[in-house]
Every structure is written in structure tokens, then in C-alpha cells.
Amino acid sequence: MSPSTRRPHLSAGLLALLIAGIAVACGVVWCKRLEARYIHAFAPDFGDEKLQGIALQKEALSQPDLLMLYGSSELGKEMPNNATQFFADYPTGFRVFPVGRPGSASLSVLQKVGAAGESVRGRKVAFSISPGWFFSEFSEPTFYEGNFSALQTFELAFSDHLSRDLKRDIARRMLAYPKTLEDQWLLGIALERLAGDSAVDDALYAAIRPLAYVQQLVGCTQDHFEAALHILDEDEKLNPVPRRGLRKLNWNEVLKRAAQFANQNAVRAKQSEVARRKTAKTSRAKTFLHALAHAEEWTDLELLLRTFKELGAQPLLLTMPIEDIRLEVYGLAPSARTTLLDRLNHLADRFDFPLLDFRDHQDERTFTVDFQDHLSGEGWLYYNKALDDFFHGRITSL
């Protein structure tokens, strides 16, 4: 009597699992091929599969002609010359791949970079920093919560590419948003153990690792299938063959035309905002400077820069200028702006990462369209030149 006859249910069950396992593995290979074929068409996409998953971001990082641009609401805002549109036909040989949505600040970006892990090593990536993140002492919880991804955080929490110290500091910050962990008991335990930093915590963290590995295996498999299903759903919209039009961009000429994108309606709206919100300078300035000095965002930004460093990424940091008119609306002296920029530059210098703060444009009113750090058509042109120079290794000419 053969074993399959003696224990027919066990044999059939194991055989069924084996067949299902092989089918899923083949499915993942098919999904990966589909992702590779369509990844360039995902540049203008801001769906969950791209922003909350891992598969598409890793695939984008493996492409030599895609430049990852992390940021916030400015990335998705409809605006002439925004980087996604400007580089749509690969004018100088690459396209910008924006990753970010309203409310995503350093901690949300860190989640994505940490999850990408080794895929970021040696890669040029750009990170757009909004000055407004530093204007409040405490970050708005819903902004982080709305950009939270359990899948990405799991990958980060069990990453072998980040040091224990860095993971501890990140975990401590992430635990400040308990709402994100309400339905994630395993992730919650992992972050608490990482944050604990004692020998017992280390032992418990190691104990749950196999379970986390299985959970992550399921999560990443789902991620691949979600990406593939999204591609199949959007097949007609996503053109797998990118339109390319290699040409020489004369940046001096391009920037000469920047003024024509100055939006006078936006300037008028800003001026009326100044008139409406003008308050006593002293009270506003004191509150602002206190918030600026103690903003949680500084901790998050430093954690992100440490993550870039440990993963061996080559980031370019960009930040919009704080225009004079913005100081007016907040009732601030230019020294407040200098305090912010000095600290940002000091932080970038510490990690030896280039930072562009566009301070030459502080006296203009048209680099941004509002006081929420949204670049104007003019501002995007300066950003685009910086991205082009960065991609082609001309960063010194900026």
C-alpha cells in the first residue's frame, strides 16, 4: 500500500498546496514581467498600487531612465510645467517618477524609502521638502495616517539593510500614531519591540520574525497581483511604449520664458491673504519661532536622511523659497526664514547631501501659487532644471 493510499487526505492536501504554490509563484513572475513592461506609464499615476505598495516603486528604481521624485501635494497638483508633464517625453533621456500625495511629509517618505531597501542603493533620487512642514510644532496626525502603508512599514521594520539604532528611532516616531496600528497587531508588536531596545525586546523581536516573514511574503505577493490587476484594469490608458523625444534643452532660454508663467491671479490672491491675515508681528513671530525650533518634522527629516545614508542612496534635496510675501502674511522678519534655511542647510551638510533652497527667488511673488508650498508654472521650471542637472551630473552648475 502506497503512502498516498494510506493517508489520502494528507497526500491530496499537500499536493493541492504544492500546485497552488507553483501557480502563485508563476503568477508572481507574470506580474513582475507586466510591471516591468508598464512601469514607465506609471509615472503620472497617483494610485494606491503605486504609492502604498512596494513592487512598482522597486521596479521604477531599477529603471535607468526614471528619476524618483519624493514629495507632497505639489507633485500631483495640476500645474503647467510640473515635472511629470515636463519630462513626459524624456527630453534629455529620463522621466521623473513622482511619489507622494497631499499630506506626505518626511516620515511618510521614509516609509517608502525604507521599504525599497536595497533598490535605492547607488540610485539618484530627489526629495522635495515643503517649508510649511516646519511651521507647526506637531505634525497633523491625519496627514501621516492618510499616507500610512502597513506593507511598507512591515518591510522597513524587518529590513536587514537598516541598523538597529535607526529602526529603533523610526519605530519610536511611528508609535506616536497609534491609529495606524489599530488593525496591525503584529506590526504594532514589532514596532514596540524595536522601540524598547532592551535584551528582552530584542529576543521577542527575533521570536516574531518568522511569523512576520510569512506575513510579508503574503503581503508582497498581494502587492504584485494588485499591481498587475491595476495594469489590466487601466490597460487602455497605460501605454506601455513611452513616447520619447530626445532634444537639447537650452535651459537659459527655457528660464527666460519662466516669467510668462507668472500667475497674476495667484499673486492677487496672495496679496489679499496678506491684507486679511495681517496681525501683530510680535505675537506671531514668537509662536512661529518656537514652532520652528521644536517642530517634530526636524526629527523625521533627520531620520529620512539617515535612512538615505544607510541605504547608500544619492539624494538631491530641494525646497521652495519662502517668499517675502509669505513672511508678510505671517508677520515675520527675514531672520525667521534664515533660521529655517540655516538649519536645513546644516542638516544637509551633516549628511553631505546637496540641498537647493532657491533663496535667490525669495523676493519674487510667483515661484509658488499659494502659501501651501505649491509650485507655480514658473517655479516648476526652476525645479525641472535642477532635476535635469542632477540627473546628468551637472549639480555644480546650479
Next chain:
Amino acid sequence: MKVWFERHPRTRLVTLTFYYLSIVVALIVIYGRGDFSTPAFVYQNF
């Protein structure tokens, strides 16, 4: 039916395998979708 399956062990194994495979497929279909949901998020500008 039980007697017939006992007389045909190979057919029994194949039938059982399909039975368990259909359970696995049903579980994947029901619970297999990835969840990218985030807590409620109202963007109120900075």
C-alpha cells in the same frame, strides 16, 4: 461511493486533490486581495 473510491485509489487521490485545491483557490479569492486602505484622511492644506 466510498466503496467505489476505495477500489479506485488513484481517482480518489485526484478527486481529493481537486477538492482541496478548490478550497485553497476559494480562500485566495476571498482573502487574497491586498489591502492598501488607510485611516480616514481629510486633507485640509498646510
